Amino acid sequence: MLWERETATAAAEAALRRAARGQGTLLLVEGALGAGKSAFLDSLAPLSDRHGALLLAAHASQTEEGFECGVVRQLADACPPAGARWPGDSFGVLVDSAAPGRPLVITVDDLHWCDASSVRALHRVLAPGVPGGVVLVVSVLSGHVRAGRPRLRAVLARATSTVRLSSLGPRSVRALAEAAYGTPVEESFVRALHTASGGSPLVVHGLLDDAVHRGLEPTGAHAPAVAALRPERVRQRLDSYLGTQPADVSRAAHALAVLGTAADPPLLDALASLTGPARARAVASLRRSGLVGSDGSVFGAGTVAREMLAEAIPADQHSELHGAAADLLYRAGYPAETAAEHLMAAPTLHGGRTVVLLRAAADGALHRGSPRSAARYLRRALVNVPSAGPERAGLLVDLATAERSFAPAASLRHVVEALPLLRDARERAAALARLGPLHLDPAAFRVRATFRRLIHDLRRCPPAGRASPISDDVDRDLLLRLRARAYVLSTDDREACGRLPAVRGLGPDPATRTPGEREMAASLIHHALVTNSAPAHRLAALAARLLHREPASPDRIHTVLPLALNVLAATGHPGDAAAWLRAAAPAAARQGAEAELVVIRATQALVALAAGRPGRARREAHEIQAVAEGAEGDLPPVCLAAVALIALDTEEPERAERLLARHPLHAEDPQLTALLHAARGALSARGGDPRTALHRFRTAGRVLEHIGWRNPVTLPWSGCAALMHHRLGEDEEAVAAARQDVERARAFGAPVPLGRALGVLGRVTAGRAGAERLEESVTVLERGTSAYELSRALYALGGRPEADPAHRLALCRRALELAVDCGAPWLADRVRRRLDSTRATTAASSADSLTPSERRVARLAASGLSNSAISLRLGISSRMVERHLTQSYRKLDIPGKTHLTYALEGVRTEHTE
Numbered sequence: 039m040l041w042e043r044e045t046a047t048a049a050a051e052a053a054l055r056r057a058a059r060g061q062g063t064l065l066l067v068e069g070a071l072g073a074g075k076s077a078f079l080d081s082l083a084p085l086s087d088r089h090g091a092l093l094l095a096a097h098a099s100q101t102e103e104g105f106e107c108g109v110v111r112q113l114a115d116a117c118p119p120a121g122a123r124w125p126g127d128s129f130g131v132l133v134d135s136a137a138p139g140r141p142l143v144i145t146v147d148d149l150h151w152c153d154a155s156s157v158r159a160l161h162r163v164l165a166p167g168v169p170g171g172v173v174l175v176v177s178v179l180s181g182h183v184r185a186g187r188p189r190l191r192a193v194l195a196r197a198t199s200t201v202r203l204s205s206l207g208p209r210s211v212r213a214l215a216e217a218a219y220g221t222p223v224e225e226s227f228v229r230a231l232h233t234a235s236g237g238s239p240l241v242v243h244g245l246l247d248d249a250v251h252r253g254l255e256p257t258g259a260h261a262p263a264v265a266a267l268r269p270e271r272v273r274q275r276l277d278s279y280l281g282t283q284p285a286d287v288s289r290a291a292h293a294l295a296v297l298g299t300a301a302d303p304p305l306l307d308a309l310a311s312l313t314g315p316a317r318a319r320a321v322a323s324l325r326r327s328g329l330v331g332s333d334g335s336v337f338g339a340g341t342v343a344r345e346m347l348a349e350a351i352p353a354d355q356h357s358e359l360h361g362a363a364a365d366l367l368y369r370a371g372y373p374a375e376t377a378a379e380h381l382m383a384a385p386t387l388h389g390g391r392t393v394v395l396l397r398a399a400a401d402g403a404l405h406r407g408s409p410r411s412a413a414r415y416l417r418r419a420l421v422n423v424p425s426a427g428p429e430r431a432g433l434l435v436d437l438a439t440a441e442r443s444f445a446p447a448a449s450l451r452h453v454v455e456a457l458p459l460l461r462d463a464r465e466r467a468a469a470l471a472r473l474g475p476l477h478l479d480p481a482a483f484r485v486r487a488t489f490r491r492l493i494h495d496l497r498r499c500p501p502a503g504r505a506s507p508i509s510d511d512v513d514r515d516l517l518l519r520l521r522a523r524a525y526v527l528s529t530d531d532r533e534a535c536g537r538l539p540a541v542r543g544l545g546p547d548p549a550t551r552t553p554g555e556r557e558m559a560a561s562l563i564h565h566a567l568v569t570n571s572a573p574a575h576r577l578a579a580l581a582a583r584l585l586h587r588e589p590a591s592p593d594r595i596h597t598v599l600p601l602a603l604n605v606l607a608a609t610g611h612p613g614d615a616a617a618w619l620r621a622a623a624p625a626a627a628r629q630g631a632e633a634e635l636v637v638i639r640a641t642q643a644l645v646a647l648a649a650g651r652p653g654r655a656r657r658e659a660h661e662i663q664a665v666a667e668g669a670e671g672d673l674p675p676v677c678l679a680a681v682a683l684i685a686l687d688t689e690e691p692e693r694a695e696r697l698l699a700r701h702p703l704h705a706e707d708p709q710l711t712a713l714l715h716a717a718r719g720a721l722s723a724r725g726g727d728p729r730t731a732l733h734r735f736r737t738a739g740r741v742l743e744h745i746g747w748r749n750p751v752t753l754p755w756s757g758c759a760a761l762m763h764h765r766l767g768e769d770e771e772a773v774a775a776a777r778q779d780v781e782r783a784r785a786f787g788a789p790v791p792l793g794r795a796l797g798v799l800g801r802v803t804a805g806r807a808g809a810e811r812l813e814e815s816v817t818v819l820e821r822g823t824s825a826y827e828l829s830r831a832l833y834a835l836g837g838r839p840e841a842d843p844a845h846r847l848a849l850c851r852r853a854l855e856l857a858v859d860c861g862a863p864w865l866a867d868r869v870r871r872r873l874d875s876t877r878a879t880t881a882a883s884s885a886d887s888l889t890p891s892e893r894r895v896a897r898l899a900a901s902g903l904s905n906s907a908i909s910l911r912l913g914i915s916s917r918m919v920e921r922h923l924t925q926s927y928r929k930l931d932i933p934g935k936t937h938l939t940y941a942l943e944g945v946r947t948e949h950t951e
Contacts, residue, residue, distance in 0.1 A: 043078055047081070050065060051089075054089040054091060057171050067177040069202060071238075072241060073205070073239060075148075076097075078203065079095070090140050097147040098153070105153055110155070129163055144175070145175045150179055178194065206237040214243070224261075230262065279329075289311065290320035292310070293310035294306065309359065375403060382418055396419035409443040416437040434453070438456070438472060446474065446477035457470070463498075467496050468516060473596065474634075496517050519557050519558075563577045564605055570782055580605075581606045582606065585599075585618050595626075603618065603641050612649040616642070619645065623642070637677055642658060643662065648790070648824065650823055659685060672702060678698065681697060682697060682698055686716060694716075698717060709747075712738040712742050713753065716735060716738045718734045719734030722734060732762035749791070751791040757775070769802065769804070772802040773799070776798045789821045793818040796814050800835070809838045826857075826865070829869070832849045833865070833869050847877060850873040893926075894912065895926070
């Protein structure tokens with residue numbers, strides 16, 4: 039069945055009706071390559087039968103073009119054997135005598151390949167006009183060079199009517215697909231098939247035949263695979279067509295296939311080596327044949343035919359054409375990436391501008407936020423430069439800069455490869471400074487030793503033109519940046535960290551003018567934080583000052599600056615850090631900065647935890663973990679530490695343990711090692727094994743103490759050990775461990791770690807002294823930023839047996855409110871269970887202490903009635919109401935009327951009438 043050929047069929051039927059009336063018709067069928075001309079002529083057989091006509095068919099071909107009267111002989115051979123034998127060259131006799139008394143239909147397919155003798159015979163018969171009762175239907179490939187022969191043009195000029203077969207629409211493509219598969223097909227499959235074929239019947243049938251043969255289902259899942267097919271039938275037709283065209287047409291076709299949508303006439307002329315008129319004639323021929331659309335693109339961008347035409351370019355011309363196209367496009371002002379794609383398609387590269395063009399394309403890709411594309415261009419450029427020398431070194435450094443956003447390990451490898459090729463210590467130091475220290479593996483490529491060696495070399499390297507120690511600002515700033523980064527990579531080296539100047543050496547107004555000064559300041563305040571050698575307020579002020587001087591840009595993640603963000607979170611000032619991160623995150627997403635975005639999100643999660651939003655912190659940590667599990671590399675240690683801390687603080691030690699245990703640096707990075715021991719300690723505690731848990735927590739503490747990390751804000755291991763001692767009945771050891779945390783937290787001065795440490799001390803201290811420490815913990819945490827820690831402290835205080843039940847009820851209710859507000863359902867569930875228990879105790883106590891009259895008055899007051907309304911309701915004086923309420927407040931140990939509702943929960947209802 040033919041699809042979308044109704045117009046052509048109607049023209050054939052009209053010609054048959056005219057033939058029945060004794061009139062003759064020459065119907066010319068034109069169409070692009072693979073438009074279905076042969077299929078249409080084949081469909082005329084049943085149509086002729088219905089009209090009682092005799093059909094004689096012939097097919098001209100390139101291989102038979104040299105046979106004398108080849109087409110006329112095919113028609114004679116198709117004639118019924120009755121009657122006289124037709125002379126092979128007597129086309130006129132054949133037309134007059136083949137079907138006496140009924141219409142005659144003669145079809146000649148691919149008339150442009152007709153031999154010269156048959157064309158002359160046709161011309162003689164048609165010279166006076168088409169014979170009556172005859173329908174002559176001929177097909178011609180539009181724009182074919184052989185159709186331009188003078189005598190054949192004269193034959194075609196006699197056409198009574200002309201039909202042009204167009205490409206198929208989506209509905210027809212769907213019908214063909216369903217006929218091929220015998221089952222309904224999915225819409226996405228049809229879209230892919232139509233787009234890939236451009237609606238060409240030849241390509242549609244070729245794709246469907248290959249798809250069925252390969253067992254591809256007509257579903258959306260297999261749509262990309264169908265679009266990637268390259269049917270051999272289509273390839274042969276394309277090769278055959280181009281092989282018969284003049285050189286100008288072939289060159290124009292190849293140039294159009296290479297240039298695609300960038301095929302402006304001047305560029306096409308230059309690439310195909312054609313003049314304007316010759317190019318115009320070649321393109322017009324290709325357009326008539328259907329290879330070129332009205333927009334100048336070959337079969338439309340992205341179609342199978344265009345891809346196959348590009349693949350058909352001879353190998354010796356392929357690289358030459360793409361290289362020339364890249365150069366032409368670049369000089370014509372096209373985006374460097376558009377030009378560079380031609381270089382990426384060339385098997386070999388030539389020309390001195392190749393590397394320049396690819397570097398320009400990489401710059402453009404980075405600017406639009408595609409570091410992966412930039413790395414792709416730079417890797418291609420590396421193929422075209424010598425294996426040694428400054429040009430290769432520069433490309434390697436640029437490649438590392440692009441890769442640091444998605445492949446930090448490869449970035450480090452390429453910088454290390456570039457270092458020996460650079461000319462002096464300054465260039466090597468600048469290259470190494472491109473790397474983000476937070477993403478580096480200290481053990482890889484001896485990177486720590488490399489930093490130290492370059493710092494030493496840079497100190498000894500005089501500024502250009504002077505034989506003096508470092509004195510100019512550029513070298514000094516570079517040295518400061520290297521020293522700051524060396525600190526990040528040496529946290530497990532207590533001796534190396536000990537050589538850092540004390541943070542008090544920065545003075546009240548530290549220098550933060552240059553990037554190096556700011557990076558050095560960030561490393562100093564972080565060192566002061568973890569070693570607990572400076573008060574929190576001082577560190578917070580310095581960190582806020584650094585953020586004020588640094589723009590919220592993703593490239594700052596490749597410096598030491600994120601340490602300043604962690605300092606703000608640890609010191610109880612998460613607001614400043616959150617604002618900077620909110621501004622940096624969208625920029626990182628726009629720039630495709632994957633690695634930077636991971637650090638930003640991990641820091642945001644840590645800041646959310648410090649701000650008392652554990653639910654949000656936990657969700658962020660889960661998402662970061664999901665991203666890490668689907669990525670090629672591992673989480674950077676700074677991000678992993680943040681995620682693990684959040685998991686431990688939000689009561690998911692199993693998640694922390696799983697993440698830490700599989701990270702390759704868990705045994706080398708001291709912080710990760712300590713966190714892993716802490717996670718396993720928490721799991722042992724949860725499993726009812728406090729002795730093993732104590733050992734784990736003590737081990738974590740020894741690891742941190744060994745590197746000088748003494749601030750409980752990094753990991754409150756001593757408090758965790760205190761709780762395990764308490765479980766084991768080792769009260770003296772428990773109090774001693776808890777007091778160590780309190781003393782260190784007091785020295786630091788931030789509310790959250792101090793309140794948390796006081797809470798632990800209160801829990802392990804018996805009697806009223808323990809309750810007082812818990813009350814102090816609540817007071818301290820009221821000044822902090824973490825409603826989560828405050829809820830924990832209130833929960834702990836609400837469980838002390840020394841407190842009055844009503845007071846414990848009030849504490850638990852507030853703890854529940856805070857736990858719900860901050861998004862900590864795991865804590866809220868525990869508080870609810872304690873609240874239920876406390877309510878029962880409070881109810882019993884209240885029932886024993888209140889008289890029936892006091893209980894009735896208290897109930898009415900709790901319902902919202904005023905004293906005067908209660909007086910009228912009960913028929914007593916207002917003074918008596920006040921006296922009953924005063925006694926109730928005293929007995930229930932509550933401050934006033936607003937607390938009556940929860941204080942009376944569980945008390946039996948009295949009749950108040």
